[in-house]
Amino acid sequence: xRYLEEFEPAQKFASGRLSVEAARIKSFxxxxxxxxxxxxxxxxxxxxxxxxxxxxxxxxxxxxxxxxASELKxxxxxxxxxxxxxxxxxxxRRGDELHVETEVLEIRASKISAGSGRDQGKDDDVESExxxxxxxxxxxDRAAPTAFLRRIxxxx
Amino acid sequence: xRYLEEFEPAQKFASGRLSVEAARIKSFxxxxxxxxxxxxxxxxxxxxxxxxxxxxxxxxxxxxxxxxASELKxxxxxxxxxxxxxxxxxxxRRGDELHVETEVLEIRASKISAGSGRDQGKDDDVESExxxxxxxxxxxDRAAPTAFLRRIxxxx
Numbered sequence: 001x002r003y004l005e006e007f008e009p010a011q012k013f014a015s016g017r018l019s020v021e022a023a024r025i026k027s028f029x030x031x032x033x034x035x036x037x038x039x040x041x042x043x044x045x046x047x048x049x050x051x052x053x054x055x056x057x058x059x060x061x062x063x064x065x066x067x068x069a070s071e072l073k074x075x076x077x078x079x080x081x082x083x084x085x086x087x088x089x090x091x092x093r094r095g096d097e098l099h100v101e102t103e104v105l106e107i108r109a110s111k112i113s114a115g116s117g118r119d120q121g122k123d124d125d126v127e128s129e130x131x132x133x134x135x136x137x138x139x140x141d142r143a144a145p146t147a148f149l150r151r152i153x154x155x156x
Numbered sequence: 157x158r159y160l161e162e163f164e165p166a167q168k169f170a171s172g173r174l175s176v177e178a179a180r181i182k183s184f185x186x187x188x189x190x191x192x193x194x195x196x197x198x199x200x201x202x203x204x205x206x207x208x209x210x211x212x213x214x215x216x217x218x219x220x221x222x223x224x225a226s227e228l229k230x231x232x233x234x235x236x237x238x239x240x241x242x243x244x245x246x247x248x249r250r251g252d253e254l255h256v257e258t259e260v261l262e263i264r265a266s267k268i269s270a271g272s273g274r275d276q277g278k279d280d281d282v283e284s285e286x287x288x289x290x291x292x293x294x295x296x297d298r299a300a301p302t303a304f305l306r307r308i309x310x311x312x
Contacts, residue, residue, distance in 0.1 A: 032217040033224055035233045048235055056236060057217040061188040064213045068189055077191045079204055080212060080244065087238035 001075040007104050015070035015100040018062055020054060022094035028058040053091035059098075060086070066100040157231040163260050171226035171256040174218055176210060178250035184214040209247035215254075216242070222256040 022041075029038030033055035036043035044052040054062075068078060092098065178197075185194030189211035192199035200208040210218075224234060248254065 028217075032221045035224060037233065048232060055217075055220065057213070057220045060216060061184075061211075061213040064211065065188045065190075068191060076204060077193065082243035083239060086242055089237065
């Protein structure tokens with residue numbers, strides 16, 4: 001794991017790869033996003049997507065999986081209070097291989113003490129978490145989350 | 157279902173409720189976000205969350221489920237190219253009941269013709285989809301997605 005002091009701007013972390021399977025596209029959609037273009041190839045063809053496409057929620061969840069398993073590994077975990085810019089520029093399809101690239105754009109210590117930000121509902125005040133030598137959170141007012149989420153993509 | 161002409165600003169749509177179960181918090185996390193505070197009560201207690209908390213990806217997916225099943229029902233489905241402001245102001249925990257409230261803030265016809273926005277990778281140009289009397293998409297540069305996502309919450 002890495003502690004706050006071990007991160008610095010311009011560091012990059014890569015993930016492994018995750019193959020997208022049609023069966024999981026459909027079963028995820030059945031539970032969380034049961035729309036025809038996420039459930040069935042034929043109905044997908046007649047849709048905006050022109051084929052079966054993974055739910056955006058599924059794509060986001062797979063991204064999280066890759067990120068958690070990547071070399072980023074902040075000591076207290078990957079915890080975020082939000083995103084300011086999240087995009088699905090292309091559909092995720094069966095057979096795609098996803099990977100995530102993360103770049104540290106800025107390091108900033110938290111203004112809040114450990115635990116005090118929980119359940120406050122004042123998300124503008126919740127910043128990165130730092131306590132006794134450990135911690136990193138996504139910051140919704142920073143560009144960092146964008147940097148990696150924009151890079152969800154099939155290999156070129 | 158509803159077509160574009162049937163939406164107007166200030167319309168509100170409510171969802172049903174979805175109960176959050178500990179077993180699903182853990183199984184979702186096992187697949188997509190295997191961090192201790194999403195997997196185990198005891199390890200959650202020692203974390204930022206002070207207890208077991210659902211993955212943010214899981215919370216977002218449950219939100220989508222509620223939204224798809226709600227009365228919103230745009231004719232061509234709920235399709236989005238992104239969010240400009242997505243927040244998790246409070247942890248989602250076992251026993252919580254989630255619901256979603258949606259409010260239409262603005263109606264805008266698409267500048268693109270059916271299908272032409274797919275796979276362009278120019279997300280700033282992808283706007284709402286409208287074709288032959290049907291269609292609604294989220295628009296990343298509009299405030300609407302924020303409006304409902306901010307309202308994921310346990311009953312007051």
